[in-house]
Amino acid sequence: MAAKDYIRERFFPHLWCPGCGHGTVLNALLRAVESLGIGKNEIVMVSGIGCSSRISGYLDFHTLHTLHGRALAFATGVKLSRPELNLIVPMGDGDALAIGGNHFIHAARRNIDITALVLNNRIYGMTGGQYSPLSGAGVLATTAPYRNIDRSFDVIKIAEAAGATFVARSTTYHARELAKIIKQAIEHKGFSLVEVMSQCPTYFGRKNQQGGALEMLQLFKEQTASIGSKAMQEHPEIIGRGVFVNKKAPEYCQEYEAIVARATSA
Amino acid sequence: MAGVNKTVAGVNKFVQGNEACVEGALYAGLTFFAGYPITPSSEIAELLSVRLPKNRCCFIQMEDEIASICAIIGASLAGNKVMTATSGPGFSLMQEGLGYGIMAEVPCVIVNVMRGGPSTGLPTGPSQGDVNQARWGTHGDHAIVALTASNHQDIFHITVEAFNIAETYRTPVVLLFDEVLGHMRERIVVPKPGELPLVDRLKTEVKQGVDYHPYLPREDGRLPMSDFGGVHRYNVTGLFHDMWGFPTNSPQVVHGLLRHLTDKIENNINAITHYKEHCLDDAEVVMISYGSSARSALHVVANRRSRGERIGLLELQTLWPFPAELVREKCAQAKRVVVVEMNMGQILGAVKQAVAKPDRVTLANRIDGQFITPTDIRNILRLIQGRGV
Amino acid sequence: MSQEQKVKHLCNVQWCKGCGICVMICPQKVLALDDLGKVKVVNQDQCNNCKLCEFICPDLAIEVVVTGQ
Numbered sequence: 088m089a090a091k092d093y094i095r096e097r098f099f100p101h102l103w104c105p106g107c108g109h110g111t112v113l114n115a116l117l118r119a120v121e122s123l124g125i126g127k128n129e130i131v132m133v134s135g136i137g138c139s140s141r142i143s144g145y146l147d148f149h150t151l152h153t154l155h156g157r158a159l160a161f162a163t164g165v166k167l168s169r170p171e172l173n174l175i176v177p178m179g180d181g182d183a184l185a186i187g188g189n190h191f192i193h194a195a196r197r198n199i200d201i202t203a204l205v206l207n208n209r210i211y212g213m214t215g216g217q218y219s220p221l222s223g224a225g226v227l228a229t230t231a232p233y234r235n236i237d238r239s240f241d242v243i244k245i246a247e248a249a250g251a252t253f254v255a256r257s258t259t260y261h262a263r264e265l266a267k268i269i270k271q272a273i274e275h276k277g278f279s280l281v282e283v284m285s286q287c288p289t290y291f292g293r294k295n296q297q298g299g300a301l302e303m304l305q306l307f308k309e310q311t312a313s314i315g316s317k318a319m320q321e322h323p324e325i326i327g328r329g330v331f332v333n334k335k336a337p338e339y340c341q342e343y344e345a346i347v348a349r350a351t352s353a
Numbered sequence: 354m355a356g357v358n359k360t361v362a363g364v365n366k367f368v369q370g371n372e373a374c375v376e377g378a379l380y381a382g383l384t385f386f387a388g389y390p391i392t393p394s395s396e397i398a399e400l401l402s403v404r405l406p407k408n409r410c411c412f413i414q415m416e417d418e419i420a421s422i423c424a425i426i427g428a429s430l431a432g433n434k435v436m437t438a439t440s441g442p443g444f445s446l447m448q449e450g451l452g453y454g455i456m457a458e459v460p461c462v463i464v465n466v467m468r469g470g471p472s473t474g475l476p477t478g479p480s481q482g483d484v485n486q487a488r489w490g491t492h493g494d495h496a497i498v499a500l501t502a503s504n505h506q507d508i509f510h511i512t513v514e515a516f517n518i519a520e521t522y523r524t525p526v527v528l529l530f531d532e533v534l535g536h537m538r539e540r541i542v543v544p545k546p547g548e549l550p551l552v553d554r555l556k557t558e559v560k561q562g563v564d565y566h567p568y569l570p571r572e573d574g575r576l577p578m579s580d581f582g583g584v585h586r587y588n589v590t591g592l593f594h595d596m597w598g599f600p601t602n603s604p605q606v607v608h609g610l611l612r613h614l615t616d617k618i619e620n621n622i623n624a625i626t627h628y629k630e631h632c633l634d635d636a637e638v639v640m641i642s643y644g645s646s647a648r649s650a651l652h653v654v655a656n657r658r659s660r661g662e663r664i665g666l667l668e669l670q671t672l673w674p675f676p677a678e679l680v681r682e683k684c685a686q687a688k689r690v691v692v693v694e695m696n697m698g699q700i701l702g703a704v705k706q707a708v709a710k711p712d713r714v715t716l717a718n719r720i721d722g723q724f725i726t727p728t729d730i731r732n733i734l735r736l737i738q739g740r741g742v
Numbered sequence: 743m744s745q746e747q748k749v750k751h752l753c754n755v756q757w758c759k760g761c762g763i764c765v766m767i768c769p770q771k772v773l774a775l776d777d778l779g780k781v782k783v784v785n786q787d788q789c790n791n792c793k794l795c796e797f798i799c800p801d802l803a804i805e806v807v808v809t810g811q
Contacts, residue, residue: 090802091802149586150588151427151589153591157420164385164428165581168432172431
């Protein structure tokens with residue numbers, strides 16, 4: 088199946104702004120699913136609320152467009168009851184880490200086999216440019232007219248600390264790498280978290296004088312480096328890209344099978 | 354938590370109300386429960402954590418009540434009969450999810466074992482203070498089904514009925530019990546399989562490759578479903594949506610969908626209404642009560658009748674949609690209507706609206722966290738009748 | 743690619759929003775934006791079929807196909 092077979096063509100062109108990175112994430116996701124050859128009936132995409140979460144409407148899977156911040160909780164219900172299905176949960180940075188933070192850390196803690204994508208554009212785009220937990224101190228936003236004092240946290244460290252067994256980061260500039268990482272994340276048995284740095288030229292870029300999509304993508308190129316690369320050693324403040332965590336741990340649905348075995352043998 | 358064996362049909366069981374609810378849910382075909390510990394409903398989760406794995410079904414304790422209702426909605430869409438259980442504070446957290454279940458027309462059962470409120474209130478004290486929250490807790494115009502019962506055999510039956518209504522109308526159903534019912538023990542007899550009619554998940558017969566509309570009702574109003582993972586791929590959203598489940602804000606579709614969501618419940622009040630009546634035929638004083646309060650009201654009927662007083666009880670098992678016609682009819686001859694509930698009069702207004710002479714309706718209640726006793730009701734009746742306590 | 747094989751860009755100008763990301767990313771400067779701001783192939787023969795434009799396009803508006811053997 089070509090990537091195009093996975094989309095709901097009748098809804099294109101999509102609603103994201105010109106140059107918005109979320110379209111590239113959609114593109115990379117299609118490549119990953121295509122390369123894995125997963126049947127469309129075997130994928131349930133559960134998204135939250137916000138620009139990022141409209142992605143589910145454009146994909147010809149079983150799609151569940153849920154409540155702001157709650158996608159992972161809905162997805163847990165689907166996955167635990169139908170472990171054979173592939174659960175992909177795209178969320179925004181605010182969606183996953185602000186209102187959805189509690190569900191994020193607990194889904195990771197359970198290590199339930201769900202692929203979580205955090206489309207991090209460091210802003211609440213759908214609602215018009217407010218700052219999010221990942222905006223970073225000092226940035227401007229419609230709710231940070233005097234510069235943001237909220238420090239942001241490192242999604243990678245949080246996911247690992249919470250128990251996620253596959254944790255990676257990429258950007259919309261590195262589209263090929265992103266597709267490869269999403270593929271690995273889907274294949275991984277356990278909670279996979281992929282943070283995608285995705286440009287929002289309309290709000291974050293404009294509010295913070297970072298220019299349009301092209302300039303923001305250049306920043307992604309210059310401000311990130313592959314983990315373990317020479318650039319990383321020389322510039323410790325640079326943002327790492329690649330797979331940070333890839334380990335084995337009991338997967339929740341398999342552990343639940345063990346409960347059923349114990350309960351039915353007793 | 355005593356080990357609990359499989360349901361043995363026909364056997365007497367001396368159980369808590371919470372357990373009667375569990376037995377009813379299992380009888381109805383529950384396959385997925387998600388919940389969060391909260392007094393006084395935790396026993397429901399504990400019992401199901403034992404029973405569901407034995408049936409190769411899913412039990413999960415989520416990180417909070419919001420996650421719990423979201424998880425059961427996800428599981429319902431994957432083809433399960435689902436339930437969660439909580440109390441006031443958790444029920445408040447579940448409201449947005451409840452609204453999502455209404456909009457996306459997802460069958461699910463939400464048990465609220467009420468306790469003293471508001472806020473943390475009285476975790477181990479009875480109250481019926483969430484009745485109006487069950488009706489209007491979630492935002493926006495909508496309809497809701499809320500059922501209750503006053504004894505454990507009825508709890509069993511009304512729980513089965515909750516699942517049947519949820520499947521029939523593809524809607525969330527709220528079960529309102531309270532701490533007294535939840536924790537007191539009483540005898541139940543578990544019916545044999547097949548004895549009670551069950552409504553199973555209505556699955557679409559549309560074949561693969563043929564266009565399936567998840568939100569297009571059939572002539573009979575039913576909405577056949579297709580499980581996630583099945584051959585039909587569609588969208589489910591909390592946004593107003595078209596018959597394929599895709600977001601729309603077209604005025605006609607919005608108006609039509611909102612009208613459908615409310616009519617499917619409000620037009621079937623008779624089918625959804627469950628009630629019991631005691632000595633109403635010649636009653637001059639009609640008590641209207643529900644849940645555990647109805648136990649004391651029933652006691653008052655027996656006690657007063659033995660003294661020749663013409664008093665009767667209408668016990669509502671369906672609170673929402675409010676059975677106004679039934680109430681009007683049953684109170685037509687009454688000289689006085691007394692609403693008995695453990696709150697500050699949460700169905701009082703609905704009763705006054707329903708009856709022909711609202712000025713004859715008064716409230717007999719108790720709001721101090723103690724169970725309303727027959728003596729409480731009798732004293733209030735005497736005051737109403739001007740005879741003093 | 744052998745000589746006979748030719749690369750073609752299938753550009754969907756309805757979906758293209760003229761963001762110019764493909765133009766920027768192309769190592770061979772094959773693409774440009776026309777006067778309506780839509781993607782246009784300007785140096786077809788320079789294309790080395792790396793498909794970066796197809797991969798990064800946020801609007802799925804480009805498909806690079808190889809024709810011939």
